[in-house]
Amino acid sequence: xxxxxDEYRENFKESRHSAVKxxxxxxxxxxxxTLNVDIDMSEILKTQRKLKTLEKGSENSFSSTSFIxxxxxxALKDYPKLNSYYDPKSHQLVVKAAHHMxxxxxxxxxxxxxxxxxxxxxxxxxISNSMQEMIDRLRNGLVKEQDxxxxxxxxxxxxxxxxxxxxxxxxxxxxxxxxxxxxxRKPIAIKGxxxxxxxxxxxxxxxxxxxxxxxxxxxxxxxxKDLLEKPELITLS
Numbered sequence: 001x002x003x004x005x006d007e008y009r010e011n012f013k014e015s016r017h018s019a020v021k022x023x024x025x026x027x028x029x030x031x032x033x034t035l036n037v038d039i040d041m042s043e044i045l046k047t048q049r050k051l052k053t054l055e056k057g058s059e060n061s062f063s064s065t066s067f068i069x070x071x072x073x074x075a076l077k078d079y080p081k082l083n084s085y086y087d088p089k090s091h092q093l094v095v096k097a098a099h100h101m102x103x104x105x106x107x108x109x110x111x112x113x114x115x116x117x118x119x120x121x122x123x124x125x126x127i128s129n130s131m132q133e134m135i136d137r138l139r140n141g142l143v144k145e146q147d148x149x150x151x152x153x154x155x156x157x158x159x160x161x162x163x164x165x166x167x168x169x170x171x172x173x174x175x176x177x178x179x180x181x182x183x184x185r186k187p188i189a190i191k192g193x194x195x196x197x198x199x200x201x202x203x204x205x206x207x208x209x210x211x212x213x214x215x216x217x218x219x220x221x222x223x224x225k226d227l228l229e230k231p232e233l234i235t236l237s
Contacts, residue, residue, distance in 0.1 A: 018148040019104075019113045025172035029088075033214060034167050034206040037221045039228050041183050042199045047231040065103075065157055066128040068180055070234050071227040072155065073099045073119045079220040083152045085173040086211050093175075093211045102151030102171055103131070105138055106160060113171060114143050115151045124235060159183065159201070168206045175208040176217075 026032075044067050051062045076083045076099055084095040099120040102113040114134050119127060137143050153174055158166040159182035168179030186200045203224065207217045227233050 018145065019111050019171070022113075022171040023169055026170045030170050030172065031209045032170060032206045033209045033212075033217065034204055035214065035217050035221055036165070036202055036204045037225055039201050039203050039225045040188065040198050041201045041228060044228055044231050045183075045199055047235065051235075061132065062124070062128050063131065064183070065155075066124060066131055067228065067231065067234055068224075069101060069103070069116070069119060069127050069131075069155060070122075070124050070237070071224050072101070072153070072178060073122075074227055074234065074237055075220055075223040076120070076153070078223055079216060081212060081216060082176045082207070082220050084175050084211070085152075086175060086208060096152045098152065100150050100152045102148075102154035102174075103134065104154060104156040105135075107138060112138065112143065112148070113151065113154060114138065114147045115149065117150070124237075153178065156180075165202050166204050168204055170206055170208060175212055177206045179204040179206075 041064065044064060048062050048064065048067065055062070080095050080097075081093065083099055084093050086092075087094050097120075098118050101116045101119045103116055104111055104113045114137070116127070116130050116134065122130065134143075137147070151171060151174060154168070154171045154177045156166070156168050156177070156179045158168075158179050163181050164184060166179040166181055168177040170177040181202045181204075183199050183201045185197050187195050188198045188200065190196050190198075203221065205217055205221055
């Protein structure tokens with residue numbers, strides 16, 4: 001027999017239940033495939049600093065996450081199948097026109113995934129403002145159950161916990177989940193044998209292999225990489 005030791009129980013807040021249910025269903029029904037790519041974030045960081053200077057005195061932070069969310073939304077326009085869910089009754093892929101992005105956040109109660117709705121209609125500044133409003137609502141305990149529903153794809157920033165590599169979990173019934181990690185300085189070969197130290201971030205995507213092929217996931221990742229390494233494509237969109 002296993003001896004009984006001291007123990008205590010904690011109640012989960014209602015805001016966490018939605019994420020827990022989705023992860024359990026995902027592990028039960030979705031066969032996952034995860035791909036990774038390294039992205040040079042050096043130009044994004046430069047652009048971020050420039051925008052912060054231009055917006056001096058504003059509450060707008062133009063975080064790296066804002067750029068990443070905008071890049072994902074732009075890439076989804078080229079690869080809309082990643083913004084979908086599988087209908088097991090009809091055996092059809094249901095592709096969603098609107099980009100409702102679940103943004104996973106670590107809180108004192110664990111992971112919560114509030115949703116940013118209609119990201120495809122937002123500018124970079126609009127995304128940054130929406131992100132800040134979401135963070136404020138989380139801090140003040142104002143996130144409601146309806147704020148956690150209806151995501152079409154999810155995004156997780158594992159860099160906040162110091163991770164340099166990750167395997168994101170799909171939030172059922174989505175077909176894709178994206179994870180990005182801590183930006184680290186690395187020596188990189190540029191234009192032949194020239195070595196420069198650049199700001200590199202590992203970027204991961206997990207897809208539902210029932211409906212998304214590795215080739216589609218790989219091309220989607222490549223498109224995101226192109227956008228983030230040429231930030232003018234993001235700021236001008």
